Amino acid sequence: MKTPLLSLLGLFAPLAIAAAAQPALTIYNQNFAVVRDSISLDLKQGENSVVYDGATMQVEPDSVILRDPAGNPLQILEQSYRNDPLSQALLLSLFEGQEIDFYIGEISKPDRIVRGKIIRSGYVAHNSLAMRRYGNQYAMTQMAMSSASGAGEPIIQVDGKIQFGLPGRPVFPSLGDDTILKPRLSWVINAPKPLKTEAELGYITRGMTWEASYNVVAPEKGNDLDIVGWVTMDNQTGRDFADARIKLMAGDVNKLDPNQMQVGDRLRAAGYAMAFETPAPQVTEKAFDEYHLYSLERPVTLHDRETKQVEFIRASGVKSEVIYVYDGAVIDWNRWRSYNRVSLRQNEEFGSDSNSKVSVMREFKNTKENGLGIPLPKGNVRFYRADGKQLEFTGENQIDHTPKDETVRIYTGDAFDLVGERKRTNFKVDTSNKWADESFEITVRNRKTEPVTIRVVEHLLRWNNWEITDKNTTYKKLNSDEIEFLVELKPDEERKITYTVHYSW
Numbered sequence: 001m002k003t004p005l006l007s008l009l010g011l012f013a014p015l016a017i018a019a020a021a022q023p024a025l026t027i028y029n030q031n032f033a034v035v036r037d038s039i040s041l042d043l044k045q046g047e048n049s050v051v052y053d054g055a056t057m058q059v060e061p062d063s064v065i066l067r068d069p070a071g072n073p074l075q076i077l078e079q080s081y082r083n084d085p086l087s088q089a090l091l092l093s094l095f096e097g098q099e100i101d102f103y104i105g106e107i108s109k110p111d112r113i114v115r116g117k118i119i120r121s122g123y124v125a126h127n128s129l130a131m132r133r134y135g136n137q138y139a140m141t142q143m144a145m146s147s148a149s150g151a152g153e154p155i156i157q158v159d160g161k162i163q164f165g166l167p168g169r170p171v172f173p174s175l176g177d178d179t180i181l182k183p184r185l186s187w188v189i190n191a192p193k194p195l196k197t198e199a200e201l202g203y204i205t206r207g208m209t210w211e212a213s214y215n216v217v218a219p220e221k222g223n224d225l226d227i228v229g230w231v232t233m234d235n236q237t238g239r240d241f242a243d244a245r246i247k248l249m250a251g252d253v254n255k256l257d258p259n260q261m262q263v264g265d266r267l268r269a270a271g272y273a274m275a276f277e278t279p280a281p282q283v284t285e286k287a288f289d290e291y292h293l294y295s296l297e298r299p300v301t302l303h304d305r306e307t308k309q310v311e312f313i314r315a316s317g318v319k320s321e322v323i324y325v326y327d328g329a330v331i332d333w334n335r336w337r338s339y340n341r342v343s344l345r346q347n348e349e350f351g352s353d354s355n356s357k358v359s360v361m362r363e364f365k366n367t368k369e370n371g372l373g374i375p376l377p378k379g380n381v382r383f384y385r386a387d388g389k390q391l392e393f394t395g396e397n398q399i400d401h402t403p404k405d406e407t408v409r410i411y412t413g414d415a416f417d418l419v420g421e422r423k424r425t426n427f428k429v430d431t432s433n434k435w436a437d438e439s440f441e442i443t444v445r446n447r448k449t450e451p452v453t454i455r456v457v458e459h460l461l462r463w464n465n466w467e468i469t470d471k472n473t474t475y476k477k478l479n480s481d482e483i484e485f486l487v488e489l490k491p492d493e494e495r496k497i498t499y500t501v502h503y504s505w
Contacts (some may be wrong), residue, residue, distance in 0.1 A: 022299070023054075024245040025208070027233060029378070033208040035059075035241075037201045041068075043191040047077065050189055053182040057083045057238025058207040064185065065202045072195055078188040083238070091172050092121035092154055102156075102168035116167055119155040183238060207237040210248050212312070212379030214399075216362075220386045223320045225364065227372070229313035229379075231294070235302045243299040250292045250377035250401055292375045292401075315371040320364035324415060326444055327457045328354045328422030345436060345462040345503060346429050354422035357414040358444070358454060360395070365407050376402040383412050417447040418454065426500070436462060439470075439500040446489035456485040456497060463503040470500040 024036040039052060061081040068074055084090065099117045158167050210233045217226045231248060235241070294312065302308055330353040336344060344350050362383060366372045378401045384391040395412025402408055426439035444454050460466045460481045468475065468483070475483045485497050 022243055022245065023241050024247075025241060025302075026247045026249055026293075027208055027210045028249045029210050031209045032204055032206050033237075035203055035205055038198050039201050041189075041195065041197055041199045043189060043195045045191055045194050048189045048191060050187045052185045052187075052201070054239065055081065055083075055183045055185045055203070056205040056207065057183050058205050058236075059083070059183070059185075060204045060206070061185075063204040065200075066187065067200050068195070068197045069200050070197060072197065073192065074195075074199065075190040075192075076187050077190055080186045081184070083183040086175075088170065089121065089123040091175075092118055092170065093123035094175070095172065096121050100173070101171040102158075102166065103171055104168035113171070114158055114167055117157040119157055119162060122154040205237050208233075208235050210234070212250075212377040214313075214376075214379060214381040216381060216383045217391060218320075218383070218385045218394075220388065223322060225315075225318040225320050227313065227315045227318055228311060229376070231296075231310045231312045232307060233300075233302060233310070234307045235304055238304055240304050241302045243301055246296045246300050246302070248294040248296075248377075250294065250375065292377070294377070313372075313374070313376075318364055318371045320362055323361040323363050323409070324418055324452055324454045325359045325361055325457060326357075326418075326420035326442070326454050327359065327459075328356075328420050328442060329459055330355050331459075331461075341463070345505065346431065348427050348429075351438075351459075351461065352424050356419055356421060358418035358420050360412050360415050361409050362395075362412050363407060363409045365405075366402055367405050373404050375404055376408070381410055383410075418452065419445045419447070420454075420456070425498070434505045436503045437469075437500060438462070438503070440498070442485075442497040443494060444487055444489065444497075445494040446491060449491050451488065451490050454487045454489065456487055458483050458485070458499070460501055460503075463505050465504050467502045467504075468499055469502045470498070472496075472498045475499070 022038070026034040026036075028034075035056065037054060039054075041050065043050075059081065061079070064079065064081075066074060066076060096118050099115050101113050102116050103111065103113055105111045153164050154166060156163055156165070156167055210231055213230050213232060215228045215230070218224075233246070233248075296310055296312075300308065300310065329351055331351060332353070336350065339347065339350075364370065364372075366374075366376060376399060378399060380396060380398050382393065383395045385394050386392075397410045397412060399408055399410060421443040423441055424438065425441050426437065428438075429436040440458070442456055442458075444456065446452050446454075457478070460483065464480070466481075473485055473487075475485050478484050487495055487497065489495060
C-alpha cells in the first residue's frame with residue numbers, strides 16, 4: 001500500500017515549511033523560464049523534512065537545485081513533487097461517475113440537499129496548451145476540441161435527468177490525509193550540523209514565455225520614425241510571482257525534451273549560473289553567451305494566467321527609407337522539386353511565370369547615431385502613418401533577432417500605384433556544347449504623383465556559371481545568382497529593361 005506523502009514526512013523531525021523571499025525569473029521566448037527563489041531553512045542536525053509550496057504547476061522536477069550559497073553541504077536524501085492542488089473543478093473530476101451531495105439554499109424555502117451523479121466534471125488541466133497566443137497549432141486544435149465538447153461546464157444527473165451546471169454547492173467526501181492545497185516540493189535533508197541559512201532554490205518551469213513587439217509611427221510627410229518597443233510576458237505556470245526581478249533571454253536557445261535532458265545540462269542551457277544578479281536600471285541589455293539578456297528596471301508582479309506588457313525601447317527621429325522592389329519571377333518549387341539542376345537548366349518553362357506586384361520595404365539602421373543601437377529581439381512590427389491628427393495602419397511584419405549596427409529591412413505590403421511586368425523574350429539551349437541563352441523584358445510603371453526608384457531584382461538560377469551578354473541599362477551583382485537594376489521613374493513614367501544571360505556548364 002502506498003504511504004501518503006504527509007504521513008511519510010511525519011516519520012522525520014522536524015517538519016519545516018520553507019518560506020520564499022523575492023523571486024527572480026529569467027524568461028525565454030520558447031515557453032519556459034528559470035525560477036530562482038531564496039528560502040529560509042532552519043535545519044537541525046540529522047534528517048529534516050522540508051516542505052516548499054511555492055513551486056509552479058509545470059516545474060521540471062529533475063531540474064531542481066537547492067544549495068546553501070555559503071557552501072555548507074545540504075545532502076538531499078529524497079525529493080518529492082506534487083502538483084494536484086485542490087479546487088472544486090479538480091474534486092469534481094476525482095468523483096466523475098459517482099454520486100455526491102449538493103447543498104441548495106433558496107430564499108423563503110428551507111435549505112435542502114440533493115444527490116447528483118457527476119457525468120462530466122468539465123475540468124481542464126492547467127498546462128502548456130494554454131500558450132495559445134504563440135502559434136502552437138497543436139494547442140489551437142486542443143482548445144477547439146475542448147470548446148466543441150463543452151469543456152469547462154459540468155454535466156450532472158439529478159433524479160434521472162441530466163443538466164448542465166451544478167444544481168447547488170457540491171459537498172465532497174473526505175479524500176484522506178495526502179491532499180495538498182498548492183504545488184509542493186518536499187525534501188528530506190541530512191544536515192551534518194545545525195544550520196540556519198537563506199538557501200538558493202532554482203528550477204526550470206514550462207508555461208511561461210515572452211515576445212517583443214514594435215509600433216512604428218511615420219509622420220504624414222517624411223520618413224523619420226518614432227519607434228516604441230514592448231515586451232509581452234505570459235504566465236501560465238499556475239503560480240503568481242509577486243515583485244519578481246525579471247530578465248528576458250533573446251536568442252534561439254537549444255532546449256531538449258524534458259525527458260531527454262540531464263539536470264546539469266538543463267540548468268546550463270537555461271543560464272542558472274547568472275542567478276541572483278542585481279537588475280540594472282531601466283530595461284538594459286547585455287550579451288550573454290551567444291544570446292542577449294534584457295533586465296527590467298523595476299520588480300514586476302506577474303499573476304498566473306496573466307499577460308503583462310512593459311515598454312523596453314522608445315526612440316524618436318529614426319531615419320528610414322522606403323524601398324520599392326520588383327521581384328517579378330514566380331517559382332513554385334513544389335512543382336519543380338522532382339527536377340535536378342541539370343533538368344532545370346534545360347527546361348524552357350522554368351522561371352517563365354511572373355507577377356505584377358511591387359513590394360514596399362521599410363529600411364532603417366539599428367545604430368546609436370540613429371536613435372537605436374541595441375540588439376532588437378525577434379518580434380512583430382506594426383507600421384502606422386499620420387493622416388492629419390489620426391494614425392492609419394500601413395502594414396505589419398516580423399523581424400528576426402537583429403544585432404546592433406545592422407540594417408533592418410521589413411516588407412510592409414505591395415504598392416498600389418506601381419506596376420511591374422516581366423516576360424521572357426527568348427530561350428535557346430545547346431546541350432552538345434553545354435550552354436543556354438535566356439532573354440527577358442521587364443517593364444515598370446509609376447502611377448504616383450511623385451518620382452520613385454524601383455529596385456528590379458532578377459534571379460539567375462539555371463546554373464552557377466553565367467554572364468550578362470546584353471543589357472540596356474547597368475546592373476549590380478547582389479550575390480552568386482542575383483542581380484539588381486536600379487530604375488528611376490518620374491510621375492506617370494514607364495521604362496523597359498532588357499537583358500540576356502548566357503549560361504555555360
